[in-house]
Amino acid sequence: MIKNPVKKEQLVKWVLVTFALSSLLFLFLIFIFILFEGLPLFHKIGLKNIILGFKWAPTKGSFGIFPMIVSSFLVTFGALIIGAPMGLSCAIYLAEYSGKRLKMFLKPALELLAGIPSVVYGFLGVVYIVPIIRDYIGGSGFSLLATSIILGIMILPTVISISFDALMSVPKTYREGSFAMGATKWQTIHKVVIPAAKSGILASFILGMGRAIGETMAVIMIAGNALRIPSSILDPLRTLTGNIALELAYATGDHRLGLFSTGIVLLVIIMILNYIANFGIKRKM
């Protein structure tokens, strides 16, 4: 044992610094690795032909991933349209209306949603959502709509938990001030509490988007994975993540590099979203 307390403090500090830096190193390595593998193809085929190309036929030299970029954004916005209002309403109910006991029970229960493996969501989608859409609305059921619904549910824990924290961090005195001026509960919530928590709520949406755009397993199970831009919400589609997961197992040569290029595009999109979310959260402080 080290007796000298000063030395012990130093040791603890350096151990912690080492671990902190190594996790940063992992991030850095992942980034370098993907760039290293994927960039040569950008050089060879051209950035424009990849990002704006419509045709994905990697064995024949076409690496256009534009339909997948569009599809990824479509499912993400679809998820947001379904998940954001639901999640925010839920967070408002939890933060403003539910009693202490209910809150203590409901919040961990909702966070449990985040712990369900994505393959289970995909499974539920295939077994329930897809047949319902096929039977009652039309198409094959494997569609933008089905994917948006499942992803909308999957982003709920993110949206709820971060919006809830944002709403709870609004000082109680704001609410009291508003009530004392004769505001009703709903007037107080939508004129004082939500504006005060606005940046945190937006951050929750953006982090939810990040979760949706990165989701893979559930998406390939229900999206149908067709290689084109969907023309209706009942059409199948293929996302960036789905493309990598579906083809990496057998891809070789340029095909493999093409999948890494897909990864780079995905990484850049997610980084931008996270940056925006962090910016939003910081502004609140």
Added chain:
Amino acid sequence: MSTKIAISGLRVAFSKNEILKGITIDVHRNTITGFMGPSGSGKTTLISVINRMIDFEENAHIDGEVHIDGHNILDGGQNTVELRRRVGTVFAVPIPLPRSIYENIAYGPRLRGIGDRIMLHYIVEDSLKKAFLWDEVKDRLSMSALKLSGGQQQRLCLARTLALKPEIILLDEPCSGLDPISTAKIEDALSELKKDFTIILVSNNTKQIARITDFSAFFYLGELIEYDTTERLFTKPSVKKTEDYIQGKFG
């Protein structure tokens, strides 16, 4: 002088802890009435019954009657939102909403459905003037209210309350965190305002109570010890406890 607020046999308990032990007091119209007493005497709780902000406390048990203009506001059917428009409150710590100066004051009137811009401008200007704040902020009404000094924020909160056109104004130690100059400005404003409003001022500062109130009530451990005109209470208190408090022997 007629009675504006008549409180009779008011008891308030949190769980088993009785905070107010049967308060009976009449507050007169167009006067400033001071509520004083050491902390824990129940002054703030009494205020929160009059504006029914006590509804937000869990486990509060209320007994007794509080009549405003002869109508019992503790009735189950009392509309608390409407009540709080008639009974304005200024808290100990000024709490402007995180909005501009203008929006802070227009908030209450807008909730009442006043959307006319000229009318709102008039209310904002009038309220700020009555709170002796207009000259200091008239050129920067769109500035965030949170950037004002503490004394200005408190006068903003007073102006915001005035914009509701209430009948009663409750002030809960409004000057406890303020410097003497800001305090003097608030006191000047209150002395003007009593022509139009019934004002209750809760304060620990006996000198302030003596300076500006017409009637004073002394509370101690949840009971009303003495209530009289301020002049008589401060010159010839009939209870020894009141005299000791006024002279600063405890508190």
